[in-house]
Amino acid sequence: MSVEPAVLASHDDEQSPRAEPPAGRGGWASLRPLVLRLHFYAGVLIAPFLLVAAATGLLYAGSYQAERILYADELRVPVGSGELPVSRQVAAAREAHPEGTISAVRPSPEDGATTRVLLSGVPGVDPDHTLAVFVDPYTGEVAGALEQYGSTGALPLRTWIDELHRDLHLGETGRLYSELAASWLWVTAGGGLVLWFGRRRARRKVRGATGRRRTLSLHGTVGVWAAAGLFFLSATGLTWSAYAGQSVSDLREAVGQTTPSVSAGLASGGEHAGHTGSGGSGAAQSAGVGLDAVLNEARAQRLSDPVEIVPPADASSAYVVRQIQRSWPEKQDAVAIDPATGEVTDVVRFADHPPLAKLTRWGIDAHSGVLFGWANQVVLAALTGALIVLILLGYRMWWQRGRGSSFGRPMARGSWQKVPPHVLVPSMAAVAVLGYFVPLLGIPLAAFLAVDVLLGEIAHRRGKRTYTRAG
Numbered sequence: 001m002s003v004e005p006a007v008l009a010s011h012d013d014e015q016s017p018r019a020e021p022p023a024g025r026g027g028w029a030s031l032r033p034l035v036l037r038l039h040f041y042a043g044v045l046i047a048p049f050l051l052v053a054a055a056t057g058l059l060y061a062g063s064y065q066a067e068r069i070l071y072a073d074e075l076r077v078p079v080g081s082g083e084l085p086v087s088r089q090v091a092a093a094r095e096a097h098p099e100g101t102i103s104a105v106r107p108s109p110e111d112g113a114t115t116r117v118l119l120s121g122v123p124g125v126d127p128d129h130t131l132a133v134f135v136d137p138y139t140g141e142v143a144g145a146l147e148q149y150g151s152t153g154a155l156p157l158r159t160w161i162d163e164l165h166r167d168l169h170l171g172e173t174g175r176l177y178s179e180l181a182a183s184w185l186w187v188t189a190g191g192g193l194v195l196w197f198g199r200r201r202a203r204r205k206v207r208g209a210t211g212r213r214r215t216l217s218l219h220g221t222v223g224v225w226a227a228a229g230l231f232f233l234s235a236t237g238l239t240w241s242a243y244a245g246q247s248v249s250d251l252r253e254a255v256g257q258t259t260p261s262v263s264a265g266l267a268s269g270g271e272h273a274g275h276t277g278s279g280g281s282g283a284a285q286s287a288g289v290g291l292d293a294v295l296n297e298a299r300a301q302r303l304s305d306p307v308e309i310v311p312p313a314d315a316s317s318a319y320v321v322r323q324i325q326r327s328w329p330e331k332q333d334a335v336a337i338d339p340a341t342g343e344v345t346d347v348v349r350f351a352d353h354p355p356l357a358k359l360t361r362w363g364i365d366a367h368s369g370v371l372f373g374w375a376n377q378v379v380l381a382a383l384t385g386a387l388i389v390l391i392l393l394g395y396r397m398w399w400q401r402g403r404g405s406s407f408g409r410p411m412a413r414g415s416w417q418k419v420p421p422h423v424l425v426p427s428m429a430a431v432a433v434l435g436y437f438v439p440l441l442g443i444p445l446a447a448f449l450a451v452d453v454l455l456g457e458i459a460h461r462r463g464k465r466t467y468t469r470a471g
Contacts, residue, residue, distance in 0.1 A: 032198055034419055039191035041448060042184055043394055049181040050188075051391050056165035057233075058384040061369055061377045063158040071155050074146055079112045080138025086115070086309075087291045092140040093117035093133040102311055103130055106153070106324070107295065108137040109306035118148060129159070152326065152370060175242050176440065182237035183244060183441040189223070189230040196220045212400040219393040226386040233383060236367035238438065239360055247437040248360075257356035262334040262348045264310075264317045289342035294319045297342055301335050318345050326365045327373050 068075060086107050093115075094102075100122035108115045114134040122131040125147055132148040132155070135141070149159040167174030238244040252258050291309060298307060298321035310320040318338050323331035332350035337343065350358070365371040369380050419427070435442015 031419060031423065032195070035191050035194055039188060039195060042188045042191065045444070045448070046181065046184040046188060047391050047394065049177055050185060050387060052168070053165065053178055053181040054384045054387040054391070056161065058381055058388070059161050060158070060165050061381040061384065063161045064369065064377060065374070067155055067158050070157055071146065074134040074144040074155075075114060076112050077114055077136045077138065077143060080136075083108065083137040084140050085292045086295055088140055089115045089135045089137055090117050090291060092142060093135050096142040097122075097131065097133050097145060099123060100125075100131060104311075105291065105309045107305070107307065107309070113137075114143050116148070116153070151324065152368065153324075172242070178237065179241035179244060180440045180444070182234050182241060183438050184444075185237075186231050186234035187441065189227055189234070192220075192223050193227050196224055212397055215393055215397045215400060219390060219397060222386055222393070223390055226383060226390070229379070229383040230387065232363075233367060236363040239363060241440075243440060244438045252356050252360070255356070257354040259357040259361070260348050260353060262320055262322070262336050263346045264313065264320050264336050266316050266318055266338060266345060288339040289337075293342050294321065294337050294339070297337055297344060298335055301333075301344060301347065303333055303335060304331065306331075312339050323350075326361075326368075326370045328371055330361065330365070330371075332361065 086105060089107075090102065090105055094117070097117075097119060100119035102117065103120040104118040106116040106118070115137050117133040117135060118130040119133065120130050121127075125131050126149075129147050129149045131145055132153070133145045134143040136143055146155050147159070148155060150162070154162055163169050166178055168177060170177075239248050249258075294309060295307075298309075303321055303323055306324050307321055308324050310322070312319060318336040320334060320336050322334035325331035330350060332353075334348045335344050336346040338345050353361070362371060366376060367380075369377040372379075431445065432442070435445060
């Protein structure tokens with residue numbers, strides 16, 4: 001089973017006469033050669049993208065622990081006798097770094113952890129990133145400052161690996177590589193799984209097998225054990241991809257399953273404009289009720305650590321305090337608080353999120369390795385490692401199929417013509433619909449079919465057209 005090019009090619013014994021199912025059988029007997037050919041070519045064309053995605057994903061799985069070690073001086077401080085008010089910690093950060101504006105504050109979430117004051121618009125910092133100023137909550141001393149990205153608070157090392165995994169540091173164009181890999185991962189994995197279960201049980205045994213048969217058996221064993229995880233990685237990876245991800249968002253919106261957000265607008269329409277400063281610049285902390293009162297009110301609303309405080313965006317906006325724990329159990333409640341009165345103006349509880357919103361949140365966090373902490377990261381490392389092994393075994397089988405001197409020949413064309421119309425037509429319709437919503441699956445598949453038909457026609461005109469035997 002697999003997601004590889006080689007995997008497919010290596011199924012040479014699948015084409016031998018003794019492996020062929022009886023000619024009289026329909027259904028699977030007619031579909032199997034088509035699945036085999038698709039599995040082979042999907043592997044040949046997509047395996048390099050999958051290999052890069054798996055290798056960078058493996059790096060990302062270990063980036064959390066590496067981050068804690070590399071940035072220990074900024075992240076951890078000796079535990080003191082008592083924490084300073086958050087407003088004093090922010091003041092200390094602003095004294096050391098007066099540049100930019102305050103975009104958020106993340107108070108120390110546990111004993112010995114620093115407070116992060118996030119600054120946006122800092123010269124030299126990526127516009128999509130913030131400068132995180134780390135403050136000792138017990139002394140008010142600044143422990144350092146690092147560039148930060150994303151809602152998980154990724155620091156430079158993890159940010160670099162994350163961007164490598166997501167877009168190869170090529171921006172929006174580079175995102176096509178990861179979406180292509182995610183779009184085809186489930187297809188190649190599913191095709192390999194179907195082929196594995198379609199083989200006679202006796203031929204799946206590893207013990208006593210040699211050569212291509214042993215490689216194929218190892219490949220199938222690893223693939224079957226990893227299949228569920230590979231489907232999960234494919235599905236969750238697509239949820240925040242550029243094109244398929246937009247289709248998912250449109251679907252969720254159409255069925256009323258979008259993620260709710262707390263409203264930061266003041267119902268009064270800004271009648272407190274004269275009592276609060278502009279959000280983010282620091283003025284908001286010196287006027288109105290202040291950061292400490294806002295945090296206390298959030299605690300009263302059962303928002304426990306870790307939390308993030310977002311200052312008012314303008315004179316008619318409220319503070320937004322939201323929980324940012326994305327490990328199980330997730331803490332994603334949020335409240336909006338009037339900066340002039342300290343009153344809560346809106347509350348959104350994660351428990352009230354629609355089912356699809358929760359599933360999306362859990363899926364993304366599990367894919368990112370944060371939902372179940374280090375155990376989640378170990379599972380991700382095992383899955384990405386298994387995918388790498390599957391790809392390498394696939395290429396090895398392809399090479400062995402060529403008798404160890406060259407890569408084996410591709411699967412013979414024409415297998416789709418063996419599929420009965422009552423099976424082929426619905427299958428093609430389903431593929432067309434799926435390809436519309438997952439364009440980086442549909443477009444390459446259409447291109448492959450067009451090229452395959454063209455080459456077949458050329459071969460036919462030259463009198464060299466070939467078909468698979470009995471499929």
